[in-house]
Amino acid sequence: MDKRNWRELGVGMVVPILAIALWQWVAVAGLVNPQVLPAPAAVWRKWVEYLLPLQPLAEEGGWLAWALSGELVVDTAASLYRVVVGFAIGAGLALPLGLGMGASSSVYAWFNPLVQILRPIPPIAYIPLAILWFGLGDPPAVFLIALGAFFPVLMNTIAGVRQVDGIYLRAARSLGAGPGTVFSRVILPAAVPYILSGVRIGIGTAFIVVIVSEMIAVNSGLGYRILEAREYFWSDKIIAGMVSIGMLGLAIDIGMNRLNNHLLRWHRGLEH
Secondary structure: OOHHHHHHHHHHHHHHHHHHHHHHHHHHOOOOOOOOOOOHHHHHHHHHHHHOOOOOOOOOOHHHHHHOOOHHHHHHHHHHHHHHHHHHHHHHHHHHHHHHHHHOHHHHHHHHHHHHHHOOOOHHHHHHHHHHHHOOOHHHHHHHHHHHHHHHHHHHHHHHHHOOOHHHHHHHHHOOOOHHHHHHHHHHHHHHHHHHHHHHHHHHHHHHHHHHHHOOOOOOOHHHHHHHHHHOOOHHHHHHHHHHHHHHHHHHHHHHHHHHHHHOOOOOOOOO
16 A cells, blocks of 8 residues: 555544543443443453354364354355345346447347336335245245345446447447447447446445345344344444445455456446
């Protein structure tokens, strides 16, 4: 990281640090019931306890198995697995459909009414049907995540293809490029920034949906653990789980942002 990145990181940490300091002051001053809002120190202790291994160190399991046996690690792995599978299904279906709807007026006319009817329905509304169709466990959660990721990728892909400047299309055709070449060498590269924006939004939506689905249909994951803590009124564990979700979401967003910047270097004129 260069000096600019370190400076931006330092500036970005000011508000969170001030918020934690205010939170600590409110808790220490006794302005709120610690059962309702525990102090940051209590949340930190619970988060460490949540992270620490649960199994005793055994020779047959090995050190790695012992280190990864903590509830937080297991729950995070379960949530990420569902996000990856659900997003892959949703984006894998949305991308070719979006490319087809964006490139072909007839395909757009066939599918757009159905898309516009289904798009406003939040994935959470499908929870009863998902449980009826798939039962409990990973399948309904993956279905809901796929729905959450499908429409952001689809709509951005359509927008990206339809926003291609007609000058480029006419120039390519005047140079003798056929429909396949125009699509692969002009339309698709020009739509990549929109597609990647849709992917970033879709992953964020998928992560929101996985937390909700884990509170309803499964017995593992970060969402399930927060719901379990609520049943026992463990407010410190609830907040520790929320912080874990926020940190994981931030890490995913930073990773997607860096991937987008790397893949779009040519678009910003940074490639030589």
